Amino acid sequence: MKVVFRIIGSEEDLADLDENEENVHFCFRPSEKNIFEVVKKCPKLKRIQLPSSYQKTISNTTKMFLKMRNTKLMVGDIWGHRTDIDRFAEIEV
Numbered sequence: 001m002k003v004v005f006r007i008i009g010s011e012e013d014l015a016d017l018d019e020n021e022e023n024v025h026f027c028f029r030p031s032e033k034n035i036f037e038v039v040k041k042c043p044k045l046k047r048i049q050l051p052s053s054y055q056k057t058i059s060n061t062t063k064m065f066l067k068m069r070n071t072k073l074m075v076g077d078i079w080g081h082r083t084d085i086d087r088f089a090e091i092e093v
Helices: 009-015 032-041 061-068
Strands: 002-008 023-025 045-052 072-075 088-092
Touching: 002 009, 002 032, 009 032, 023 088, 032 061, 061 072
Parallel strands: 002 023, 023 045, 045 072
Antiparallel strands: 002 088
């Protein structure tokens, strides 16, 4: 199944998030603060995707928080996507 993800390329992109976003992909290593900001701004959030090296640095507290909210933490990379052309990418889940 293919799902459309909002690409977050930097902390500056967090300000542009829409409250109806359901799926996001972080292209940078997010801090706990960044993740909580996304969760707060996007109450309908279902999935957060991170590259595997970034996912390994997410704290257990954050993982538990996302699990309690039924927000799935996924591993995956987006190669060659240019956010200056399109802020969204269709990803197989």
